[in-house]
Amino acid sequence: MLAPEWMKNAKFPFGCVLIANRGEVACRIAKACKELGLSAVAIYTSSDENSPLLDLCDQNYFLEGQTLHETFLNIEAIITAAKATGAQAIHPGFGFLSESAEFAKEVIDAGLIWIGPSPESIEIMGDKMSAREKMKSVGVPLVPGHEVYSTGIKEIHDELIEVSPKLGFPLLLKASAGGGGKGMRVVNRPSEMAEAIGAAQREAQTAFGDGRIYVEKLLTKCKHIEIQILADGYGNIIHLGERECSLQRRHQKVIEECPSPVMEPRLRNLMGAAGIAAAAAVTYMGAGTVEFLLDGDKFYFLEMNTRLQVEHPVTEFVTGIDIVHQQFRIAAGLPLGIEQKEITMKGHSIESRVYAEDPSSGFLPSAGPLLRLKMPQGPGIRVDSGVIEGNTIDTNFDPMIAKIIVHANNRETAIMRMKNALKETVLLGLQTNIEFLHALLCDDDVINGDTDTNLIETKWPNGWNPPEDPELFALGAIACTIYEENGLSSPLHSNNNQKITNDPFLKLNNKFP
Amino acid sequence: MKIIDSNNEKWDISLQNINQLQSIKNINLNDEEFIFPETEFAIKKNTVKISQGGQIIIANVVKNKDTWWVHINGKVLTFTSADSRKAGTKITQGSLQAPMPGTILDVQVSVGQTIETGQSLLVMEAMKMEHKITAPFSGTVEKINCKKDQKVDRGFVLIELKQN
Numbered sequence: 062m063l064a065p066e067w068m069k070n071a072k073f074p075f076g077c078v079l080i081a082n083r084g085e086v087a088c089r090i091a092k093a094c095k096e097l098g099l100s101a102v103a104i105y106t107s108s109d110e111n112s113p114l115l116d117l118c119d120q121n122y123f124l125e126g127q128t129l130h131e132t133f134l135n136i137e138a139i140i141t142a143a144k145a146t147g148a149q150a151i152h153p154g155f156g157f158l159s160e161s162a163e164f165a166k167e168v169i170d171a172g173l174i175w176i177g178p179s180p181e182s183i184e185i186m187g188d189k190m191s192a193r194e195k196m197k198s199v200g201v202p203l204v205p206g207h208e209v210y211s212t213g214i215k216e217i218h219d220e221l222i223e224v225s226p227k228l229g230f231p232l233l234l235k236a237s238a239g240g241g242g243k244g245m246r247v248v249n250r251p252s253e254m255a256e257a258i259g260a261a262q263r264e265a266q267t268a269f270g271d272g273r274i275y276v277e278k279l280l281t282k283c284k285h286i287e288i289q290i291l292a293d294g295y296g297n298i299i300h301l302g303e304r305e306c307s308l309q310r311r312h313q314k315v316i317e318e319c320p321s322p323v324m325e326p327r328l329r330n331l332m333g334a335a336g337i338a339a340a341a342a343v344t345y346m347g348a349g350t351v352e353f354l355l356d357g358d359k360f361y362f363l364e365m366n367t368r369l370q371v372e373h374p375v376t377e378f379v380t381g382i383d384i385v386h387q388q389f390r391i392a393a394g395l396p397l398g399i400e401q402k403e404i405t406m407k408g409h410s411i412e413s414r415v416y417a418e419d420p421s422s423g424f425l426p427s428a429g430p431l432l433r434l435k436m437p438q439g440p441g442i443r444v445d446s447g448v449i450e451g452n453t454i455d456t457n458f459d460p461m462i463a464k465i466i467v468h469a470n471n472r473e474t475a476i477m478r479m480k481n482a483l484k485e486t487v488l489l490g491l492q493t494n495i496e497f498l499h500a501l502l503c504d505d506d507v508i509n510g511d512t513d514t515n516l517i518e519t520k521w522p523n524g525w526n527p528p529e530d531p532e533l534f535a536l537g538a539i540a541c542t543i544y545e546e547n548g549l550s551s552p553l554h555s556n557n558n559q560k561i562t563n564d565p566f567l568k569l570n571n572k573f574p
Numbered sequence: 575m576k577i578i579d580s581n582n583e584k585w586d587i588s589l590q591n592i593n594q595l596q597s598i599k600n601i602n603l604n605d606e607e608f609i610f611p612e613t614e615f616a617i618k619k620n621t622v623k624i625s626q627g628g629q630i631i632i633a634n635v636v637k638n639k640d641t642w643w644v645h646i647n648g649k650v651l652t653f654t655s656a657d658s659r660k661a662g663t664k665i666t667q668g669s670l671q672a673p674m675p676g677t678i679l680d681v682q683v684s685v686g687q688t689i690e691t692g693q694s695l696l697v698m699e700a701m702k703m704e705h706k707i708t709a710p711f712s713g714t715v716e717k718i719n720c721k722k723d724q725k726v727d728r729g730f731v732l733i734e735l736k737q738n
Contacts, residue, residue: 311703417701419674422673422674425673425674425700425703425705426674426675426676426700426701426703427674427675427728428675428700428728429638430638432636432638432643433634433636433643433645435634456674456675456676456677456699456700456701456725457701458701459701459702460701483648484647484648485648486648487634487645488645488650489634489636489643489644489645489650490636490638490643493650495648495650496648496649496650499648527649529581530649531603531608532610533646533647533649533651534579534581534583534585534651535585535601535603535608535610536613536624536626536631536633536646537579537633537644537646537651537653538577538579538585538587538601538653539587539598539601539613539615539624540622540624540633540635540644540646541575541577541635541642541644541653542575542577542587542589543589543596543615543617543622544622544635544637544642545575545637545642546575546589547617549617549620549635
């Protein structure tokens with residue numbers, strides 16, 4: 062496959078990209094490939110046979126196996142797929158192998174182009190302790206904490222007890238190889254320390270095969286603010302401003318926005334510069350995100366995600382820069398065509414993550430068929446999704462079904478637009494968080510931008526229930542009765558009939574000789 | 575038609591046809607008449623169009639097995655048929671149901687074992703999230719209906735306990 066014309070001066074041109082992912086992010090990357098004149102290869106399993114991704118890609122490669130380790134986490138199988146389909150580059154998306162230094166290395170060793178940072182950058186940032194050491198060395202502010210290098214429980218315990226008065230309780234034990242809340246333990250007082258160390262170590266060992274832990278002061282009432290970075294292979298690094306992602310449940314983001322309602326230019330410059338310094342410290346290349354906790358006007362490095370981020374569309378709306386396009390340009394060895402001073406932020410963007418989960422049972426996962434699916438449309442609305450009506454959401458994968466992203470002139474209008482977009486979204490057949498997302502955008506603290514990472518669990522510790530509304534239930538019961546008594550209960554059948562009788566164009570067509 | 579909503583309230587709706595227009599004859603909520611404003615209905619494509627006080631609301635309805643899913647104005651409601659509910663098995667206090675669909679990772683108890691309040695009995699996993707099923711009271715394990723690696727639906731009775 063020939064490289065597209067825009068790559069003619071590139072150092073590492075490529076024409077065909079394998080997308081080592083599934084669902085919405087794979088679809089988003091496949092569309093970018095189409096726009097850029099690149100050929101796209103999908104990998105898929107028996108769970109993905111009806112995925113819209115397969116129609117968006119030029120080639121589909123079937124992965125044998127049932128478990129993730131046999132399929133989307135199988136480095137060897139994915140590289141074999143790339144070789145078999147003639148792909149010259151691999152885009153990992155997010156999740157799965159996107160932050161595996163080993164995968165990046167294997168891809169490069171196989172003579173393929175890795176669309177992402179070097180294995181070394183991934184490795185340093187992936188290990189939270191080495192990332193902290195690195196950040197300390199370049200002066201990026203860290204959450205006050207202590208890295209533990211002893212191994213025995215007693216030694217670790219004594220070491221942590223010794224440093225704890227300096228940090229102050231509550232403390233947070235974290236796994237060095239960590240992520241996703243695994244291997245994390247809150248310690249409120251010295252007497253809880255011994256048990257928490259054991260639990261955190263065991264959990265880290267099981268989840269990551271690496272029991273090393275470190276300790277941070279537990280900061281509460283903080284905002285999660287992250288800086289989007291773009292870096293080419295020639296030492297040019299810019300930032301695309303911040304995203305605020307304070308609204309989270311179980312350490313997973315729910316609603317993100319750009320810009321942050323509390324950001325002002327001076328702080329943005331400081332945080333942007335810290336983000337650039339963090340990226341420079343690991344000679345970063347590609348798109349990446351440096352996450353910080355913001356406490357008043359003090360900010361602390363949390364971690365760097367060395368990949369595309371779920372919430373990247375809000376930055377794209379506000380800056381007008383397509384981050385996936387930039388990833389392809391950078392991987393092809395083209396210099397960044399944008400300078401920091403050219404970056405402007407226009408309007409306000411909000412993203413809502415539609416999850417397969419039941420807010421009333423504490424946001425536990427749900428599953429089921431997408432019997433009806435109508436996503437919102439209109440000015441300033443973008444939907445990134447990887448499913449179509451008739452697909453089934455099962456419990457093998459991530460609960461995220463789709464992302465709804467809006468853009469407007471200001472935050473107030475963006476909130477109104479998002480609320481209406483959520484109301485328009487019809488998703489029937491399984492429980493989702495759509496109504497909860499709407500309720501969240503009606504909350505006074507959210508409207509005022511007065512949010513922190515504990516807001517959801519503080520306000521709704523046991524989950525969220527919709528307000529009682531007997532008239533609504535009456536309407537629902539009536540609608541069911543009408544539906545049933547008019548014989549609409551076979552949806553596909555009636556759908557087809559309606560298409561034939563109600564479509565004016567079909568009727569017109571019939572009149573042509 | 576008699577149906578039950580997600581709060582376990584019983585609805586009984588009768589429709590009538592006057593001059594080919596469908597309207598409501600009466601609505602009962604838990605066997606008492608429910609007063610409802612004047613409302614007109616029409617079927618449009620595969621949705622139900624409701625007009626009430628000059629406002630038009632579109633209801634999307636689909637049915638899967640015994641459950642109706644209804645979307646009205648951004649809100650989703652589910653109803654089940656009154657007949658299917660009667661036929662369902664009785665869930666007793668000691669029957670621990672799966673709170674989510676998923677896979678059983680570990681069964682930590684065996685039949686006949688005595689257990690204490692809060693003791694972890696079973697771990698299940700869905701969408702990369704682990705969830706522990708703990709004992710709501712002290713007692714004995716009467717029956718275990720699942721095994722490691724089994725996939726279960728939400729509501730599946732995992733373990734049956736007998737309270738002391």
